Amino acid sequence: MKRWSCIYALLLCFVLALPAQEREVKLKIVQTSDVHGNYYPFNFITQKEWAGSLARVHAFLQKEREVYKDNLILLDNGDILQGQPTAYYYNYIDTVSPHVCAEMMNFMGYDAGNMGNHDVETGRKVFDRWIGECNFPVLGANIIDTSTGETHLKPYKVLERDGVKIAVLGMITPAIPAWLSENLWQGLRFDDMEQTARKWMKIIREKENPDLVIGLFHAGQDALLMSGKYNENASLDVAKKVPGFDMVLMGHDHARECKKVVNVEGDTVLIVDPASNAIVVSNVDVTLKLKDGKVQSKQIEGVLSETKDYGVSEEFMKKFAPQYDAVNQFVSKKIGTFTEDISTRPSFFGPSAFIDFIHTLQLEISGADISFTAPLSFDAEIRKGDIHVSDMFNLYKYENMLYVMNLTGREIKDFLEESYYLWTNRMKSPDDHLLWFKEKRREGAEDRASFQNFSFNFDSAAGIIYMVDVTKPKGEKVTVVSMADGTPFNLDKTYKVAVNSYRGNGGGELLTKGAGIPKDALKDRIVFSTDKDLRFYLMNYIEKKGVLDPQALNQWKFIPEGWTIPAAKRDYEYLFGKDNK
Template structure:
């Protein structure tokens, strides 16, 4: 009997000892990405309540912290400094106060951030100031200081939670030089993501010996070569080809995604992307089984969670009331009067007052011969009557500079050939689409979901008279009839062309693939650049004129009209049938 009792006690002790050596660690990862200034639950552009915001996400974060405590890890994946007037105001208007974005992220207790291309677009004065105020590291493993060869920012962040070492490696899309003027990122370079990931994964494995590795990549998943040299949207490629990542948090492409893939080593990697504007966020649950400090098993599950379901944090709103009021006062300033309402919708189907107002102002500011611009806002409207600062964020969505470049007549034609190739379907009958739609639609921003290419690359021209024959193939669509004043347009002549800095630096590849100008030669063509963003000059122009009568210039048209008029009506209904008529 005593012997049996001893055996039982011994077995019990053994079981308890083994059990004591095993434990489970639960982690929660929350990722925001492409917030684009949507900090408050209010859209300062449309002057309406807004479903996406950090103020809503904070409700979820605080609720989950009650359970997870320090095991909730909050990460941002870039493009948080641009978009809503809130960001613009603290980027360029009030540069004395602490940056609101830093203050809010500190308040929410972010564990790490990452750089996005639109954060770089704000310029070094802005993004360096933002980073200095943040209580957490903003990462950038492939952002290199050219003077030292070292990373400008921390490449990765090490977090320890319940005995588990977690490493977050941050990278940005390397295509910055193809979009942004060098003065905005002077002294920096942006290395290839896959090469960078291989380098740092080796260092992380040897130096940190992590239990969990998270990639925080401001890049989408459909990789392609931008301007023949920048591997754009390489997040999925890195996740597959560089073993070691457990999770890859994506951004940049504004497309919702949540899936698991198998990498080249046969391991599962969670891929998740919360699209844009804080409408959803990445919500990842991790359960780790440990024994003697070693991870035996990982269970990683992710979902995209709707922000609107969590209400608004009163604590957040109260803490940032004064900043809210400052931005409200800024956007409420009257700058002029429009005699007509204008909408971006008609810009997809022919000349429009909306786009041609930008053309007129670009030509007036620069004295250029020809202007290029695109519908940067997919579905924006400015009503006739008094016009306010808030309306300017509808009229012009991004903080681009205004350039004047020299282009030959042939380069101008080839540029437009590529622009309309990206925009239009090659019609075979009057029953075909006028616009080029995707065969399979993805959930995300409306313009990016429906159309084959980004609408912000659909440039039209002013200053010339031309037609676009949508029955013709790429390279044969454009016929330039004359200059707008009826003087001849000559292929061999050199013209001054006004366009934005995104396009002038190679964005959309209309100058490189289209006009055939090598990427490295683009800067040699720039003969003028504004020192402030174009929206600033648009506001100045309207304030000076006081009354604006926006009208379409009617300097180009789609042909054959008996086909394109029908196609335009059908495609308009397809694109905008869910919205009110404009």
């Protein structure tokens, strides 16, 4: 017995004398976000080759996996199910075949996904079907099933690579109810991001004890309160205020970002946002040094990588060629003829054939007295000649329904006051800008970052004659002269007003902050809703008419014209260049 004790003692001394085991683990984290249906390197709307696409991302992944192999972690941050006809076709037209988005993501080897607001906008039937077909979890820590109080989706995913434990916590902007009709997300609620992050960070730390924590948040970095209660774009706030994240991968705001911030405990957090359309990806290198299996140090560096530099994956294109052909056939169908070119460009400076065509349709199919709508695309054009299904995605970007709401004349005026306040600069001299621009544009967000506010909230009206005095302050800009037929406009009268479902649910706050209608009261103002999206009715309208001659209605104008006409010319050139008229 004494002999064995001596042997054990000698063995113990030998083990203790061994040097501590040290090793290095290198990980690659790749994030896509706001792909918006851009799966192929071809834009089915403009019928042109496309800079982004999952096909290009796959080529990038093939190259990186040669080095990192299984240590490459691929994440998507939402808004992948809406934007291109490819997504629309498999959302609503071919609902029998496997969803092409799920098939592509499975093929590419995604490790986790996240929900975006435009994924929710497709409706529960669509997004639940897509989630069910994905071979990886789609996360949503703050998407709660109201009947059980539990999360509708997995809150987080734990991955293990080369002995390193990685936790990915997914969240969505909670402002969904401010934009989308409840029938699209029936039975769900969307909790505050910061509160949710605190709750799950505690659980993740205690239960999982991870070596690396990634926040995958479909929300931007410029926090603002929507409808007085939904904290939109809280990603940066969470990164700074909730300790524990090594990196926060953002989305939603379509603006490129790659920087480091310091949280409340003095730790550094990497913040990355690849903007939209898979033109760039978030490309993060993580180097961990371990000693006896425990992480001693972490080095985290991120860049934004251009996918165009890697070409197009032939393997991807061959694999999904049948689906490409099906979508191409769908969008190529002729539905009518336009006698004139129409563009969203003039719509920022006055009445335009593009916007007034939508106004005309909204009034005609709803029977409303007045119509509100905005340019949903920053720079869209439909050329005269044959019109195809593809053009409908240029004409109307989103799958919004059409509502008719009861609004008083005063609420209509106040709604427009809010819209033009968001839209126009208050001119103090003839040399000032007509439009309200940001001082600095953010790279990767040219479609929305030129303006101080989002242009999809620049609603004009049809059915009334009015003027907008850009020298006046908010509340005094809009003067309604009459109804379009010349009859008086009465501030105390109730009118039937056509709006899209985004606006009717409080999107842009024109009805809440502008018209002063409480968010909870909006539902009671809706007297009619279509059961299909506006694009469907636009297609039917054009098919029925055959040949159309879209013209501006010219029912409103900016004044004083001595200032606004020259300013409009200058601002047009500022936005689109001198040679792009």
